[in-house]
Amino acid sequence: MNPMAEDNRHLDDDDERLLMIVEDDEAFARTLARSFERRGYTVLHAESLEQMETLLAQHTPGYAVVDLKLKGEATGLTCVRKLHAASEDMLIVVLTGYASITTAVEAVKLGACHYLAKPSNTDDIEAAFGFTEGNEEVELTNRSSSIKTLEWERIHEVLAETGFNISEAARRLGMHRRTLTRKLDKRRV
Numbered sequence: 001m002n003p004m005a006e007d008n009r010h011l012d013d014d015d016e017r018l019l020m021i022v023e024d025d026e027a028f029a030r031t032l033a034r035s036f037e038r039r040g041y042t043v044l045h046a047e048s049l050e051q052m053e054t055l056l057a058q059h060t061p062g063y064a065v066v067d068l069k070l071k072g073e074a075t076g077l078t079c080v081r082k083l084h085a086a087s088e089d090m091l092i093v094v095l096t097g098y099a100s101i102t103t104a105v106e107a108v109k110l111g112a113c114h115y116l117a118k119p120s121n122t123d124d125i126e127a128a129f130g131f132t133e134g135n136e137e138v139e140l141t142n143r144s145s146s147i148k149t150l151e152w153e154r155i156h157e158v159l160a161e162t163g164f165n166i167s168e169a170a171r172r173l174g175m176h177r178r179t180l181t182r183k184l185d186k187r188r189v
Contacts, residue, residue: 068096084111100156
């Protein structure tokens, strides 16, 4: 059971568990929506920033799951900012296959309550809705960062700075656009 289920701050047409999914992968969004519906949520789905804004004009969800990398100009970070502006009480979880410290920090600064790397399941996401406070008892590791991890972090830092503009990020990083695209298509090491 979701710890926020009895929180009456998130009402929309008497529906306490209204969830917006902002995800451009239709199959993943459909699977996620079905799973949340089985848990008693009413689900709205937007594939883009424009669709999200249209839905926000009509509904105020209490929960949102946002993919960081969307097709087109807008990023998930833009969506997080707009969702948070629509309702400061909305619990927003960012999902990404391109996890980095930079984008995690920016997502939280913009209003997300949590940030999860894909693959994450409905249990992980629902639990993340309950993590609205920091945890000072989180385990610290002695593992140092590898060169590949540092490169990955720098790439994502520049991507965030450029609003996920691949061409501009490649220019700032001093690499060819195709090289950057190949690096982004690879799984994190």
